Structure formats: C-alpha cells, structure tokens
Amino acid sequence: MDSIAxxxxxxxVVGAGPAGMAxxxxxxxxxxSVGLVDDNFNPGGxxxxxxxxxxxxxxxxxxxxxxxxxxxxxCDVRIFHQPEAGVLLGEAKNEICELRYDKLILxxxxxxxxxxxxxxxxxxVMGAGGLQxxxxxxxxxxxKRVIVAGTGPLLLAVAAYLRKHxxxxxxxxxxxxxxxxxxxxLGLTAYPSKMAEGLRLKKELADVPFASxxxxxxxxxxxxxxxxxxxxxxxxxxxxxxxxxxGFHLVPNTELAALVNCRIExxxxxxxxxxxxxxxxxxxxxxPTGIGGVELALIEGQIAGLAAGRRPAQARELFPMRRxxxxxxxxxEDAFQLRSELRDLPSADTVVCRCEDVTYSRLRSYPDWxxxxxxxxxxxxxxxxxxxxxxxxxxxxxxxxxxxxxxFPVRVEGLAMAVSPAEPKPQEIKGGYQ
Amino acid sequence: MNAAYDVAVVGAGIVxxxxxxxxxxxxxxxxxxxxxxxxxxxxxxxxxxxxTMDDSEAQFALTRYSQRLWQELRPELPNDVEYEPxxxxxxxxxxxxxxxxxxxxxxxxxxxxxxxxxDEKQLRTLEPNLRSGMKGGLLVPEDGVLYPPCAARFFTxxxxxxxxxxxxxxxxxxxxxxxxxxxxxxxIRARFVVNAAGTSAxxxxxxxxxxxxxxxxxxTERYPGFVRHQLVELGYLKSAHSVTSDSVAFNVQxxxxxxxxxGSSRQYGAEHKEADHHMLVRMLQRAQEYMPAxxxxxxxxVWTGFRAATPDKLPxxxxxxxxxSVWLAAGHEGLGITTSLxxxxxxxxxxxxxxxxxxxxxxxxxxxxxxxxxx
Amino acid sequence: xxxxxxxxxxxVSVEVAPGTTVAVAAMQAGQACRISVTGTPRGPLCGMxxxxxxxxxxxxISHCRTCQILCESGMEVTTMxxxxx
Numbered sequence: 001m002d003s004i005a006x007x008x009x010x011x012x013v014v015g016a017g018p019a020g021m022a023x024x025x026x027x028x029x030x031x032x033s034v035g036l037v038d039d040n041f042n043p044g045g046x047x048x049x050x051x052x053x054x055x056x057x058x059x060x061x062x063x064x065x066x067x068x069x070x071x072x073x074x075c076d077v078r079i080f081h082q083p084e085a086g087v088l089l090g091e092a093k094n095e096i097c098e099l100r101y102d103k104l105i106l107x108x109x110x111x112x113x114x115x116x117x118x119x120x121x122x123x124x125v126m127g128a129g130g131l132q133x134x135x136x137x138x139x140x141x142x143x144k145r146v147i148v149a150g151t152g153p154l155l156l157a158v159a160a161y162l163r164k165h166x167x168x169x170x171x172x173x174x175x176x177x178x179x180x181x182x183x184x185x186l187g188l189t190a191y192p193s194k195m196a197e198g199l200r201l202k203k204e205l206a207d208v209p210f211a212s213x214x215x216x217x218x219x220x221x222x223x224x225x226x227x228x229x230x231x232x233x234x235x236x237x238x239x240x241x242x243x244x245x246x247g248f249h250l251v252p253n254t255e256l257a258a259l260v261n262c263r264i265e266x267x268x269x270x271x272x273x274x275x276x277x278x279x280x281x282x283x284x285x286x287x288p289t290g291i292g293g294v295e296l297a298l299i300e301g302q303i304a305g306l307a308a309g310r311r312p313a314q315a316r317e318l319f320p321m322r323r324x325x326x327x328x329x330x331x332x333e334d335a336f337q338l339r340s341e342l343r344d345l346p347s348a349d350t351v352v353c354r355c356e357d358v359t360y361s362r363l364r365s366y367p368d369w370x371x372x373x374x375x376x377x378x379x380x381x382x383x384x385x386x387x388x389x390x391x392x393x394x395x396x397x398x399x400x401x402x403x404x405x406x407x408f409p410v411r412v413e414g415l416a417m418a419v420s421p422a423e424p425k426p427q428e429i430k431g432g433y434q
Numbered sequence: 435m436n437a438a439y440d441v442a443v444v445g446a447g448i449v450x451x452x453x454x455x456x457x458x459x460x461x462x463x464x465x466x467x468x469x470x471x472x473x474x475x476x477x478x479x480x481x482x483x484x485x486t487m488d489d490s491e492a493q494f495a496l497t498r499y500s501q502r503l504w505q506e507l508r509p510e511l512p513n514d515v516e517y518e519p520x521x522x523x524x525x526x527x528x529x530x531x532x533x534x535x536x537x538x539x540x541x542x543x544x545x546x547x548x549x550x551x552x553d554e555k556q557l558r559t560l561e562p563n564l565r566s567g568m569k570g571g572l573l574v575p576e577d578g579v580l581y582p583p584c585a586a587r588f589f590t591x592x593x594x595x596x597x598x599x600x601x602x603x604x605x606x607x608x609x610x611x612x613x614x615x616x617x618x619x620x621x622i623r624a625r626f627v628v629n630a631a632g633t634s635a636x637x638x639x640x641x642x643x644x645x646x647x648x649x650x651x652x653x654t655e656r657y658p659g660f661v662r663h664q665l666v667e668l669g670y671l672k673s674a675h676s677v678t679s680d681s682v683a684f685n686v687q688x689x690x691x692x693x694x695x696x697g698s699s700r701q702y703g704a705e706h707k708e709a710d711h712h713m714l715v716r717m718l719q720r721a722q723e724y725m726p727a728x729x730x731x732x733x734x735x736v737w738t739g740f741r742a743a744t745p746d747k748l749p750x751x752x753x754x755x756x757x758x759s760v761w762l763a764a765g766h767e768g769l770g771i772t773t774s775l776x777x778x779x780x781x782x783x784x785x786x787x788x789x790x791x792x793x794x795x796x797x798x799x800x801x802x803x804x805x806x807x808x809x
Numbered sequence: 810x811x812x813x814x815x816x817x818x819x820x821v822s823v824e825v826a827p828g829t830t831v832a833v834a835a836m837q838a839g840q841a842c843r844i845s846v847t848g849t850p851r852g853p854l855c856g857m858x859x860x861x862x863x864x865x866x867x868x869x870i871s872h873c874r875t876c877q878i879l880c881e882s883g884m885e886v887t888t889m890x891x892x893x894x
Contacts, residue, residue: 039858039877040857040858040877041877041879046857051828076877078858081711083711084711111855111857111859112855114854114855114860121845121849121851122850123836123841123842123850123851123852124836124852125854126852126853126854126855126856127854127855127856129855129856129857130853130854130855130856130857131856132856133855133856133857133876134830134832134833134836134853134856134876137828137829137830137832137833137856137876138825138826138828138829138830138833138834139833139836139837140837223841223850224839224850224852351845351847351849354845354851354854354860354862355846355861356846357845357846357847357849367471368471370471370474371471371474374471374473374474374478374583375514375583375584375587376514377691380653380734380735381734381861382655382732382734382861382864382872383859383860383861384734384735386859386860387854387855387859387860404708404709404735404736404737405709405736406733406734406735406736409655409732409733409734409861409872410732410733411729411730411731411732411733412652412654412696412718412721412722412728412729412730412731412732412733413718413722413729413730415652415714415715415718415733415736416714416715416718416719416722416729417715418711418712418715419711655871655872656891657871658891691846692891730870732872
C-alpha cells in the first residue's frame with residue numbers, strides 16, 4: 001500500500017534539466033525553501049543526462065550550487081496531477097508525494113518529435129536523443145552502424161556523441177535544405193560559443209557522409225531493423241544499419257503548464273519578462289517557453305528562480321543575455337521547419353498511433369483529433385498523445401485536445417489520494433526570504 | 435405541408451442516432467443535426483453497459499426490450515463497436531445485500547430474464563479478484579458491454595446508407611413549429627422535430643425537467659482477464675436512487691481491449707467538466723474496497739460526463755404537449771446506451787401510428803405537464 | 810572495478826554494468842520489450858519515459874517503463890504481450 005510523503009516548500013521546481021537546476025539554485029540562494037522534482041533517477045534532464053561515465057561538467061557545477069543552496073532533490077518522482085491550487089501530486093516508486101508550494105516553476109523541457117514512415121516501429125528505430133539516452137544508460141554501440149536522420153542541431157550532437165562511443169555513423173540525413181542550413185550557420189556568428197561548438201562538431205564529423213534535403217523513406221527488417229531506405233537529392237538508396245536514430249526537432253512539454261491553467265499560445269507557455277505565466281504563482285523556464293537550447297534555458301531558469309525568490313533586480317541583470325539568446329532560438333525555429341514531403345512518408349498501413357496501432361489510412365478520414373480519438377482510440381493510449389499528437393498535428397493539421405489529469409499514467413491508489421489539509425510551513429527562516 | 439423532411443433529429447448521440455436509423459428503416463426522410471460529431475457528447479463519456487434494470491416496471495420494460503434488440507442487432511454490429519456479451523454480476527457485500535439478490539433473482543425470474551444466484555464460493559470462482567468476504571451475487575448473463583462512440587457512428591452511418599442526411603458541426607438556436615433554426619440563420623423544415631439533445635434538451639424545449647448529473651470514469655492500462663463480467667455493487671441502486679446527494683458506487687467493466695473501466699459517481703449541481711478530485715478519491719477508494727488489486731493498476735485517463743436526469747428517473751419519449759411538431763427522446767440518465775434501441779422503436783411507432791411493443795405511458799412527456807411552466 | 814549486475818530477460822542471462830537501465834539490458838539480450846496490440850515487436854523509442862514502448866514485466870509487475878529503471882541483481886524481466894498483460 002502506498003504511503004504518502006507530504007512536503008511543503010516555498011518554491012517547487014518541476015524538471016531538473018538545465019532550466020530547472022538553475023531556477024532551483026537561484027531560488028534557494030535567494031533564501032527560499034526549494035524542492036526540485038524530476039522523474040529520472042538523477043538530475044540533468046535530457047541534455048545533461050548523467051551517463052554511466054558520469055555527469056557533464058556544467059551539470060556538476062549546478063549540482064554543487066543546488067547542494068549549497070540546500071535544495072531538496074526529489075528524483076524518481078513523476079508529477080501527475082494538481083488536485084487543488086498550490087498542491088501537486090507525484091508518483092514515486094513506492095509512495096505518493098504531495099507537494100505544497102507558494103510558487104511553482106515549471107521546467108518540464110521538451111521531447112523529440114517523431115514522424116511516422118513505413119517500418120518506423122521496428123525495434124532499433126529510435127529517436128536521436130533516444131539512442132543517445134540508451135548509450136548513456138549502458139548500451140554498447142561500439143562497432144555498430146548507425147544512421148542519424150531527421151532535423152535539428154540535436155542530430156549533430158548525437159552523431160558526435162555516438163561516434164565518440166565507437167559507433168560507425170553510416171550517414172547523417174538532415175531534412176532541411178542546404179540554403180537553410182547555410183543561413184543558420186551564418187547566423188551563428190552572432191554567438192561565438194555556439195559557432196565554436198558548431199565548428200568543433202563539424203570537425204569531429206568530417207568523415208561522416210552528410211546530406212541535407214534528405215530523409216528516411218522506409219525502415220526494413222524482419223523483427224528488428226536491418227536497413228533503411230533514404231531519399232537524398234531526389235535519389236533513393238538503401239543502407240544497411242544496426243540503428244536508426246531519427247528525430248524531427250523538439251516539441252515542448254506543456255502538459256503540466258496546461259493542467260495548472262497557464263495560457264498556452266502558439267504551442268508555448270506564455271510568460272512575461274520575469275518568466276511568470278498567466279497564473280501569478282506559476283513560472284516557466286526553458287523549452288516549454290520556446291525551444292532555444294541549453295544556454296537560454298539556464299538564463300530563463302535563473303530569471304524564474306530569482307523572480308520566485310523575490311530578487312527582481314538580480315533577475316533584470318540577466319535580461320540582455322536572454323534577449324540575445326532568444327534571437328538564436330528564433331533562428332533555430334526558422335531553420336529547421338519541416339518540409340511538406342514528410343507528410344507523404346506514411347503509407348496506408350503505417351502505424352501512426354503506436355500505443356493503439358492505428359494506421360494512417362484509418363486516421364486520414366477524420367476531420368479532427370477528438371473525433372479520430374473517439375472512433376479509433378488514437379491518442380487514448382499510454383503515451384496520452386505525446387507521440388501521435390505532434391505527428392497528427394503535422395500530418396493532418398489537427399489541433400490537440402485540452403489536457404486532463406492524470407498527465408502521466410499513475411497507479412489507481414495514487415489517484416485515490418485525498419489531499420491533506422494545509423498545515424503551516426516549518427518556521428525556520430532561510431536568509432532573507434520573506 | 436411543404437417540408438423538406440419527415441423528421442429532423444436534433445442530437446446525434448446514441449439516442450438520436452438510433453432514432454434516426456429507425457426512422458430511415460421505416461422509409462421516413464430524415465435529417466440529423468448536431469453541434470458536434472455523432473456520439474461525441476454524453477455518449478462518448480458513457481460506460482456502454484447494456485443492462486436490464488429492475489428499479490421499476492417501466493424501467494425494466496424499456497431496458498429488457500432494448501437489451502433484446504441489442505442481441506438481435508449483434509450480428510450486424512461492426513468490430514469496433516466491441517459488443518461483448520460478458521453479463522453483469524451484481525455483488526453482495528453483506529447479508530442485507532444477499533436478500534436484495536434474492537429479490538432481484540425472483541423479479542427477473544418472473545419476467546423471463548435468466549439470472550443465477552451466486553454464493554460466496556461461486557462468486558470467487560467467477561471473479562477471483564474481488565476481495566474475500568463478499569457474500570455472493572447475481573449473475574445476469576444476457577447483459578453485455580460495448581463501445582458507445584462507435585455504436586453511435588454505426589447508427590448514423592446505417593441511417594445515411596438508407597438516405598438520411600446529416601448536418602454536423604452546426605449549432606441549433608431554436609426548434610418548434612416544424613422548424614429547426616440553425617445558428618447561422620438558416621432553417622430546416624420537417625413534419626416532426628425530435629429533441630434528442632440530452633442535457634441540452636431543455637435549451638431547445640423550455641420547461642423540460644432535465645438536469646445534469648455528473649459522473650466520473652477512470653480507464654486503466656490493459657490487464658486482460660482481471661475482470662470477466664461487468665461488476666456492480668448492489669449499493670449502486672441506492673446511489674442511482676438518491677436525488678439530492680453526491681454518491682459513488684463500485685462499478686467495473688472489462689473492455690475488449692483488456693482495459694478496466696472504473697466507475698461510478700453521481701453529482702447534482704456540478705456544471706464544470708473538470709474532474710472533482712474529492713469525487714474521484716471517493717469513487718476509487720470504493721473500487722479498491724471491492725477489488726484491492728485495482729490499486730496497483732495504472733490509470734491512463736480520467737473523464738467526466740453529464741447524464742440527462744429526470745425527476746422520476748424515466749426518459750421522455752413521445753410528443754411534447756407544448757408543440758404539435760416537437761417530439762422528445764431525452765432524459766435517459768445512466769441508461770442511454772442500453773435503451774437507445776427501445777427508445778427509437780417506441781418513438782417511431784408513435785410517430786407512424788404503429789403499435790408499440792411495450793406500454794408507452796410511463797415515458798410520455800405529457801406525464802410531466804404538471805411541472806410544465808406556462809410561458 | 811564494480812561488479813556486474815546479473816539479471817534475466819525472457820530467461821536469457823544478461824550481465825550489465827551498474828547504472829544500466831533494464832531497457833538497455835533487454836536490447837543487449839536481443840529481446841523485444843513488448844508486443845503491440847496488433848502483435849508487432851517493439852523496443853525503446855524516446856529513451857526518456859514518454860513513449861511507453863519500452864514497457865516490460867519486471868518480477869511479475871507489468872507496465873514497467875524500463876528506460877527509467879536501473880537493473881538490479883536477480884531481476885526477472887519478460888516481454889509484455891497483449892495476452893499476458
């Protein structure tokens with residue numbers, strides 16, 4: 001039987017990636033009592049995922065700051081509901097966490113966008129970040145042939161990482177055009193560190209065949225991936241491989257923000273200069289406010305943490321850097337637009353909803369997401385539309401439904417937890433948070 | 435009179451769709467109107483339990499009649515309607531409820547409904563995941579379950595195949611005097627207008643005593659074989675009876691997918707569609723009392739729905755005294771899925787002057803004219 | 810040198826470094842994580858706990874998201890099919 005762990009914080013931060021760690025550290029340094037929640041067993045999120053080999057040095061820095069600021073880390077906790085204002089419920093391995101907060105900072109990050117094509121459900125076809133996560137979690141990729149495909153700067157980072165761990169990158173297929181990439185590359189000159197990183201990656205991947213305007217057409221194999229047919233400059237070619245790491249850029253995780261009634265505009269959480277959402281006690285930082293990478297996430301996280309920690313002057317100091325980095329985010333969005341050819345990739349019997357095995361031909365006859373959902377169960381499965389939602393959005397231009405709890409599947413006994421009556425927080429005053 | 439249609443059915447939920455299908459089957463020229471798509475309102479939120487209820491003679495007659503019609507229709511139902519004749523097991527937790535079992539058994543037996551009394555051991559054999567200590571139950575094997583949105587779509591498509599027209603995604607501003615006035619200013623003229631708009635029926639026919647009765651449902655991941663029948667606690671009847679207070683009752687359904695559908699709850703006066711955590715807690719704790727292992731199962735979705743409830747717990751099926759052209763097929767509370775077929779038959783019997791197969795007096799809208807407020 | 814963690818996946822013995830997830834152990838053992846509702850084998854897709862393709866049964870408990878679960882000594886992991894949940 002689940003027990004319930006009740007905790008009460010000045011500030012709860014959900015998501016321990018760069019934005020969340022920065023927010024939690026700054027809020028804690030401002031004197032607030034802070035709880036940092038994440039559903040992984042270690043902090044770092046996706047981009048700073050700690051591997052078997054250890055943590056990223058930047059991540060390590062921030063973890064130290066979290067310790068000094070006495071931030072309470074709640075790993076392996078998955079937030080599924082906000083039953084009333086100011087109270088979050090999270091599921092841990094053997095218990096339910098009830099977290100009360102005065103201020104909430106959402107740093108829920110992003111996930112990869114997956115687009116269906118024939119054979120994409122074969123084992124060993126994974127996201128680009130997905131395969132990287134597997135290697136960080138112990139997968140031995142040495143000597144394996146990998147095709148990296150899709151779109152976005154993540155592909156380069158993933159290819160470099162995999163290569164460093166012994167993989168043979170057979171080819172890297174970026175769907176965007178060469179001119180788009182060139183424009184983006186030129187734009188990087190405004191960001192010396194990103195430029196340097198870009199050049200470094202280019203050097204590391206010098207011997208990897210790279211194609212723009214290129215995408216996977218089909219994955220083949222009996223029970224597991226064996227080869228991939230790719231389209232390159234109008235020509236089609238089949239390449240043998242062990243893994244296909246394929247992701248089409250990122251989609252913001254805005255479910256929790258929507259659940260707590262933050263306004264979502266153009267798919268992102270609307271925030272003001274202080275990263276405050278339309279719900280006064282809720283802040284949001286990082287990818288859910290706009291896909292912009294690590295540095296922007298760190299700045300936005302700090303601004304949110306300082307704002308929640310009632311240090312607006314210190315927050316303001318970071319505004320100019322944020323302005324600069326947001327331009328990079330805009331350039332990013334612009335460069336990696338999905339091309340219309342990708343809409344034609346699925347064949348009639350290509351599964352689009354992987355949880356319920358609903359095929360493309362079944363779905364295309366419906367006028368909207370909700371009708372399709374009710375009639376076919378597309379989106380009603382375990383992923384709650386996180387995979388098929390963005391896919392059908394792109395394929396059919398369907399708008400998603402409203403978000404309902406639980407925002408992740410949760411044990412029935414967790415959902416059946418009554419909210420405890422509010423109790424005053426322990427009186428210890430931490431250095432100036434009033 | 436110069437009307438484009440014989441019948442305009444407003445509301446394409448399972449009741450409206452069944453009525454339209456029945457009209458079309460009898461050669462009537464039908465149009466179906468709905469502000470959304472077929473089966474996307476209350477129908478989509480329902481459990482889909484096909485059940486013979488013994489709450490009153492009138493309720494029994496309509497549910498039994500309808501259940502037989504479902505059985506007749508079964509061979510025609512497409513696969514995605516997922517009709518499963520799994521039967522109902524009414525669960526008795528104590529001696530008092532076992533007495534209720536005996537009464538029910540007699541009642542059904544006298545009326546030709548197969549029912550088997552189960553003792554504690556027999557109940558455990560049929561449903562091993564109920565907690566130990568249950569006194570027994572009643573198995574009603576002719577009951578079943580189905581997936582409502584696809585059933586409504588099947589009725590609509592069947593009606594269309596017989597020539598029915600549909601106007602979906604259009605709002606209706608008014609009905610009456612042989613007209614359905616649409617939100618865009620246009621109108622449809624018909625000899626008869628059927629108000630099958632469920633909880634919105636009073637918006638179109640002012641004075642209807644239909645109130646919203648909110649319910650919650652939870653669906654789990656797939657756990658095939660965990661539950662074999664639709665399980666309902668005998669206390670369900672107390673819950674459905676209560677006209678004023680909020681209540682929950684143990685109600686679990688095995689879906690063909692292997693998912694478990696967990697209900698049920700009833701609230702008056704709650705108009706917002708967001709789930710109420712305190713009701714969810716009560717409902718799920720009740721469910722765990724009956725089936726402890728449910729606690730460890732993963733809940734994937736929670737949703738709410740609004741049943742259309744009348745004061746005497748019987749639907750309104752027949753002519754509306756306030757307007758010669760308006761007919762009602764609304765107010766089915768928690769039995770809309772079951773009684774959609776019976777409703778359609780007796781409604782269209784009345785419309786066409788055919789003899790209904792069951793007495794229609796208990797469902798006539800005119801029975802409530804005492805409550806009808808004169809404008 | 811930390812000792813390896815030994816577990817079984819569909820009866821196949823696997824030894825992995827500490828810190829390895831069950832999803833990876835399944836991949837290394839050449840076993841599908843789950844069988845989809847129409848009977849096709851599936852493996853991990855997203856690697857971050859949102860796609861649910863990596864679900865397996867661990868020590869009798871079904872629907873475990875293996876990409877977020879670390880291997881423990883003696884774990885008995887089996888492919889989740891639609892028939893055995």
